[in-house]
Amino acid sequence: MIGSIPLSDALLVSGALFSIGIAGALLRRNAIQIFLSIELMMNAANLALIGYGAALGTREGQIIVFFVIAIAAAEAAVGLAIFVALFRHSETIDVNKINLLKW
Amino acid sequence: MTAGRAIFDLAAAVAIVFSGLMVVGRNPVRSVLSLVVAFFGLATCFVLLLAPFIAALQVIVYAGAILVLFLFVLMLLNVGQEQPDRTGRPIQTVLGSAAVLVFAGLLLGMFRGSGAHVPTPADPISPSALGDPAALARLLYSDYLLHFEAVSVLLLAALVGAFVLARPEKVS
Amino acid sequence: MTLPLWVLPVIPLVGFAINGLLGTRLGKSFVTAVGCGAAGLVTLAAYSRLIPFTSGDHSTVIEPAVSWIAVGNLSIDLSFRLDPLSALMLSFVTFVAFLIHIYAIGYMHHESTDAGYARFFAYLNLFLFAMLTLVLAESFPLMFVGWEGVGLCSYLLVGYYFDREYAAAAGRKAFVVNRIGDYGFLLGMFGIFATFGSLNYSEVFKKAAQQPAQFSPALAAICLCLFMGAMGKSAQVPLHVWLPDAMAGPTPVSALIHAATMVTAGVYMVTRCNVLFRLAPEVMLFVAVIGCFTALFAGTIAVAQNDLKKILAYSTISQLGYMFLACGVGAFTVGMFHVMTHACFKGCLFLGAGSVMHAMSDDLDIRHMGGLKAKMPITYWTFLAATLAISGIPPFAGFFSKDAILASSFEAPGLGRLLWFVGLFTAGLTAFYMFRIVSLTFFGQFRGTKEQAHHVHEAPASMTMPLVVLGLLSLVAGWMGLPAVFGEHANVIEPFLAPIISPIAGHDAAHEALPHATEWLLMAVSVAVAASGLYLAYQWYAKQGGRAPARLAASFPGAFALVADKFRIDELYDVLFVRPYAWLARTLWKVVDVLVIDGILNASAFLVELVGDFLRFLQTGNVRNYALTFFLGLIALLLFVVGAS
Numbered sequence: 067m068i069g070s071i072p073l074s075d076a077l078l079v080s081g082a083l084f085s086i087g088i089a090g091a092l093l094r095r096n097a098i099q100i101f102l103s104i105e106l107m108m109n110a111a112n113l114a115l116i117g118y119g120a121a122l123g124t125r126e127g128q129i130i131v132f133f134v135i136a137i138a139a140a141e142a143a144v145g146l147a148i149f150v151a152l153f154r155h156s157e158t159i160d161v162n163k164i165n166l167l168k169w
Numbered sequence: 170m171t172a173g174r175a176i177f178d179l180a181a182a183v184a185i186v187f188s189g190l191m192v193v194g195r196n197p198v199r200s201v202l203s204l205v206v207a208f209f210g211l212a213t214c215f216v217l218l219l220a221p222f223i224a225a226l227q228v229i230v231y232a233g234a235i236l237v238l239f240l241f242v243l244m245l246l247n248v249g250q251e252q253p254d255r256t257g258r259p260i261q262t263v264l265g266s267a268a269v270l271v272f273a274g275l276l277l278g279m280f281r282g283s284g285a286h287v288p289t290p291a292d293p294i295s296p297s298a299l300g301d302p303a304a305l306a307r308l309l310y311s312d313y314l315l316h317f318e319a320v321s322v323l324l325l326a327a328l329v330g331a332f333v334l335a336r337p338e339k340v341s
Numbered sequence: 342m343t344l345p346l347w348v349l350p351v352i353p354l355v356g357f358a359i360n361g362l363l364g365t366r367l368g369k370s371f372v373t374a375v376g377c378g379a380a381g382l383v384t385l386a387a388y389s390r391l392i393p394f395t396s397g398d399h400s401t402v403i404e405p406a407v408s409w410i411a412v413g414n415l416s417i418d419l420s421f422r423l424d425p426l427s428a429l430m431l432s433f434v435t436f437v438a439f440l441i442h443i444y445a446i447g448y449m450h451h452e453s454t455d456a457g458y459a460r461f462f463a464y465l466n467l468f469l470f471a472m473l474t475l476v477l478a479e480s481f482p483l484m485f486v487g488w489e490g491v492g493l494c495s496y497l498l499v500g501y502y503f504d505r506e507y508a509a510a511a512g513r514k515a516f517v518v519n520r521i522g523d524y525g526f527l528l529g530m531f532g533i534f535a536t537f538g539s540l541n542y543s544e545v546f547k548k549a550a551q552q553p554a555q556f557s558p559a560l561a562a563i564c565l566c567l568f569m570g571a572m573g574k575s576a577q578v579p580l581h582v583w584l585p586d587a588m589a590g591p592t593p594v595s596a597l598i599h600a601a602t603m604v605t606a607g608v609y610m611v612t613r614c615n616v617l618f619r620l621a622p623e624v625m626l627f628v629a630v631i632g633c634f635t636a637l638f639a640g641t642i643a644v645a646q647n648d649l650k651k652i653l654a655y656s657t658i659s660q661l662g663y664m665f666l667a668c669g670v671g672a673f674t675v676g677m678f679h680v681m682t683h684a685c686f687k688g689c690l691f692l693g694a695g696s697v698m699h700a701m702s703d704d705l706d707i708r709h710m711g712g713l714k715a716k717m718p719i720t721y722w723t724f725l726a727a728t729l730a731i732s733g734i735p736p737f738a739g740f741f742s743k744d745a746i747l748a749s750s751f752e753a754p755g756l757g758r759l760l761w762f763v764g765l766f767t768a769g770l771t772a773f774y775m776f777r778i779v780s781l782t783f784f785g786q787f788r789g790t791k792e793q794a795h796h797v798h799e800a801p802a803s804m805t806m807p808l809v810v811l812g813l814l815s816l817v818a819g820w821m822g823l824p825a826v827f828g829e830h831a832n833v834i835e836p837f838l839a840p841i842i843s844p845i846a847g848h849d850a851a852h853e854a855l856p857h858a859t860e861w862l863l864m865a866v867s868v869a870v871a872a873s874g875l876y877l878a879y880q881w882y883a884k885q886g887g888r889a890p891a892r893l894a895a896s897f898p899g900a901f902a903l904v905a906d907k908f909r910i911d912e913l914y915d916v917l918f919v920r921p922y923a924w925l926a927r928t929l930w931k932v933v934d935v936l937v938i939d940g941i942l943n944a945s946a947f948l949v950e951l952v953g954d955f956l957r958f959l960q961t962g963n964v965r966n967y968a969l970t971f972f973l974g975l976i977a978l979l980l981f982v983v984g985a986s
Contacts, residue, residue, distance in 0.1 A: 070173050071218055074280060079181040079214065081276035083188055085269060090192035092265035092969055098197050098243060102204055105235065106188055109211055112227075113218075120218045123294055125308055128220050132309070135223075135230050136320045140327030142235045146242045147331035153246050154337075161965055168962030265969050272976055279983065 076117025083110035097149055097159045101142075108138050177217045184210035197248055201239050208232040219299040344386050346404045346421035349431075350473040352383040356466035364459025372455075373446050376462030380442040380469060384435040394428050394837075401425075401840070403479055403543065410482070417540055420479035426841045429677060429834075430476045430609055433684050437601045438469050440807035444692050445593040447803035448699070461501060461591070468494035472602050476609065481530050481540045484610070488526065488574065491603045492519040498598065499590035511586040518583040522573015529566035532559060533617075546616045550845045557620040564617055564624040567610065568631075575607030575661045578635045582911055584658055588650040592695030595650060600657050600691050601684035608664045608680050612673045616843050619671065626755065629669020633750075633760045633767075636662030638908070640770040644777075645894075645905040649694050649705045652778060656731065657687060659771060663746050666764060670757060672749035674838040678822045679742035681834075685818045686730035686739055689811035693724035696800040696808065697782060702793055707781040709793070714783040716797045719805045721783050723812030728779050730815040732772035733871045738819030740868070743768060745822060748863050752855050765870055772874030780882035824860060 087110060090103030112131045119127020153159060187207035191200045208231055215224035298304065309317055356379030364372045401424035410417040423431075442465060449461055471490025478484040493516075500512025530540065536559045537545045549556050571577070576584040587599055598604070611618060611628065618625055636659045643655035660683050667676035698705055700717060714721045730737035733744065747768070751761040787794055799805065821833040855863075881889050894901040903909065959970075 070171050071177050075177065075181075076214070076218060077280035078277070079185070081273070081280050082185055083211075085273040085276065086185070086188045086192055088272065088972065089266070089269045092269065092965065092972065093262060094192070095965070096197060096248075098239065098248060099192075099194075099200055102191060102200055102239065105231075106191070106204065106207070109208065109227075109231070112223075113211060113214060116215055116218045116220045116223060119220065120296075120299065123296075123299065125294070125299065125305060128223050128300065128305060129308060129313055131220070131223050132226065132305075133316060133320055135226055136324065139230060139235055140324050142238060143327050143331040144334065146238060147334035150242060150246065150335045153248075159246075159248055162963060164964070165962030168960065261963075261965055261969060264973075268969065268972055268976060272972070272979075275976070275979055275983065 071117070071120065073117055073121040076120075077114055080110045080114040080117065083107075083113065095160050095162050097152070097161055100161065101145055101149070105138065105142070108134060173217050177214055180210045180213035180217070182210075183207070184214065197243055198240065201236055201243065205232050205236050208236070219296055221300045222302045222305055223300075344389055345406075346390070346402070346423055346477055347406050347419070349383055349386055349390075349421075349477060350470050352386060353379045353466040353469035353473070355379065357463050357470060360459050360463035360466065364463060365456045367459075369450070369455060369458050372459045372462050376466055377439070377442045377446065379466050380435070380439040383469065383473070384439045387431045387435045390423060391428055391432060394425070405479075414538060415534065415540070417480055417482050419483060420541070421477040422479035422542065423477065424841060425838050426609070426612060426677065427476050429681065429838065430605075431473075433681050434472055434476060434602050435469075437684050437688050437811075438465075438472075438597060440810055441465075441593050441597045441601075441688065441692070444596075444695070444804050444807040445591075447801045448593055448695055449591065457501075461498075464494055464497045464501075465593075465597070468498065468598060468603075472606075475606055479542055481533060481542075481545075484613075485523075485526065485530065488570070488606065488610075489523065491598070491606060492516060492523070492574070495519070495587065495598050495603060498594040499587045501590055501594065505589070508589040511583075511589040515583040515587045518580050519573050522570045522580055525566045525569025525573070527570075529563050529570065532563035532566060536560075536563065542613065546614075546843060549616045549620060550843045553620050553845050560617050561621040561624055564614070564621045565627070567614060567617075568624060568628055571607030571611050571665075572631070573607075574610075575604050575665070576658050577607075577631050577662065577665060578638055579910070581635065581639065581658050582914060585651050585654045585907070588648075588654050592650070592691060592698060595654070596688050596691035596695070599654065600687035604657060604661055605664070605680045605684070608661070608668065608676055611665070611668045612677055612841070615668075615673045615841065616845060618668070619845060625669050625671065627669070629666050629750075629753075629760060630756070632662040632665025632667075632669055633763050634662070635659070636666065636767045637763055637770075638662075640767045640774070641904055642907050643774045644770060645901060647706050647708055649697065649707050649778065649782070650691070651705075652707075652774060653687070653690055653694060656690075656771065656775065659767065660687065660731070663743065663764065663767075666760060667746040667749060670750050670753035670760070672746065673842060674835050675742070675745040675749050675822075677838060678834050679746060682730070682738040682742045682815075682818050685811055685814040686727040686737075689723055689727035689808060689815050690731070692804070692808050692811065693720050693727065696720045696804055699800060699804075700797045701789065702796050704789065704793060707778060709789040710782045710787070711785045711789075712783070712787040713797060717783075717799045719799060719808060723808040723815075724783070725779060726812040727815045728775045730819075731775055732875060733768055733867055734772075734875070735868065736816070736819070738815050738817070740871075741819035741822045741824065744864055744867055745824060747867055748824070748855060748860060751859075751863060765867060768867060769870040769874040772871040773878045776875045776878035777882050780878055781887075784883040785886070824864070 084107055087103045087107035090106065091100050094100055094103065112134055115127045115131050115134075117127075119125065149159075152164070156164060158164075184207045187203045187210065191203040191207065194200045194203060208227060212224040212227045212232075215221070215227060356375050359375050360372050364375070401422065403420055403422050405418050405420040407419050408416070409419045442462075445461065445465065449458055468491060471487045471494055473487070475484050475487025475491060478487060496512045496516040499515050500509045502508040503512075533545060534540055536556055537548050539545055539548075549560070573580045584599060584604070588595055590598075618628070639655040639658035639662065643652050643659065646652045646655065660679070664676045664679050664683070667673070667679060694705075696717065697710070697713065697720060700713065700720075701710060726737065730739040733740045735741075747761055747764050750757050750764055753760070787797075800808075822835065823832055881887060906912075961967075
């Protein structure tokens, strides 16, 4: 049980999660769901970090993940605040419809 | 296969499946809840990768705070379901899907063989002590004190920013 | 304590600066004082340097001033040279220029505004500066500075009435044709430097004189190029076309620049380089033939013209031809003698023409004149004296110099006799057309309009005084070159100038003078020819009122028209050179500049616009598209990194 997870397994899972997250970020039009996909991507990165930390036998990976979680929290707060302001202004959450900077 | 391996595989499978559900789901609330489950699976993986403290943080902060915040906003704004795409311009979907597949393939290729040449550290920490919270805390408050303080300031800034951004507009 | 030579050109230069910068503001009297004062001062200064020459001290003085160019092998100093040749030029250039400055006071007085008046005198002083630099230079480049300077002043002064299209064009023509000659001069200078390794007179001439065999092969080409420069500056065929047009300038300019000084610079240059020319006998022959031909050519054209100044212009070209004839047969000193006498009588003729022009309210057509003798006696008598001089009637000045030229030509080997004959015939022509002017202008009845008749008056004192002085000089100036028949030491100028003809090692054959009997015979023949020319002109124009020549012209209408039209040389040049050049310029403009160069620029701008127009579609405003682009870039980067490892 202890230290018996090979690194490649952890990385493969991380890669799969990251790809799913990217797919969601690119293919969805709902702003909330794009945001959720981004959170998923960050977690995939966290998993990779933890995996490396376990494989290398250091605590640095965990420390980094600690900070990533904190920053993700801050980012989520601000992002959602922006989202709220946007929704108040345009009454839609379809990202396609927000294109004032179009040529 | 050892028990740990089996649990890891199971937890990983849960995470992947529910992330997929999150991505394809129509209803945003269902998406958030699927992600919560996925995060639980991920936390289990963390435990098996000798990071129990981080697993706890994941559940408390990520699943318990951030995603709940998402839910709050969803309820507040009463966001409906996503309407089907009517613009008739498929380039984003086509190119996006293709890109994602290429990318996934790349990652697969890159990660399959890794771990074979991982260097062993000079001063190895015993696996059981790797995730010790006290040790982590000590590390956090000594070597990484600056980062710690910086992140706290960041959180403050985010707090103020969110407050300002989400304020209702003044009617002059 | 002698005045340094470099001061001489500087005096008129200072006059130019003062008049040019301040003249407009300070009024006509000030300008007159500065302009004429500078000319007078430099005359006095020049004569102070000439005093040693009168006491028999004929040595050459070279005064190095400052180092000018020192690059590699080339070292040129700003040095000045005073030897018999430059002393002779100095003597009459300064004095004649001074007289003409005085004349110009009266001539320009009521003609111009304050600004124009100041400009005129400033340019006259500038001209004097350039001419003195030319004459006093000790090296080819410094002479060339003066050479170009007089060309520039010629342009400025011929185009003095710049608001008249004709005058401006004449100025340009003078400058451009001069430039063509200068091209030859420059090539000659390059050749001299390549051959002799130096551009100083003393070094070049010494080397050429001491080792003729070594240098003579290259010298034919060099001298031909130098002569090209002389052809341009001294208006020989085929570069003569600018001089008649240059009569568009004010008359003092025509007198000073185009009669007395600038046009003789070519003769001066050839005489200065006599060592080089004597080592290139084919070029000497060429010079003589061109000179003789030009004399005849211009003389025939002069017969058919009716504009007073134009006739004098062609007469100048003709007389310059004589000077080159003299140089070409080896009689360089005789050529310089004629330069000096020509300055006196041609200057007098032009100033007289200016006086007539004033009296006739700027009409120069001699068919409108007549009977002016009574109303303008001073002008008449001085003009007559100068006419007799140019016709070669003794004891006037032109006789001695022209006769010396003809005698030298007669005794020259090869084509000498033929050239003598043509020169003799041209002398007759000269007498004829000059006395035609006198007859039509001063004798008979007045043929102009009533207002012109009313306006006719003698010129003011500032104009008649120089006329009188030059008229007197037309009489006496020849007496310093009396031929040998009058005694061994009668000729003063020949031995004076002899030092400039340096001996060339192993080259000079012994020169035997003509037997006295032949000389008397030649003199008698030339006087007879000149007298018959005068008589014919008198009969035809003064006595018979011009009926006979009119009938003669009418019976050969085609030939007469050709001659009157100056043999249509200008039209020929127009077709051969001017039109193709204009076409080339227009093509280079319309095709190369507008189509190609501008086209390339416009095309590149258009291309940029096109690309921009195309690229703007990337700005969809849709954040998903941007994210996709981002991601694609990431994949590319990843592939690159993976591929590289």
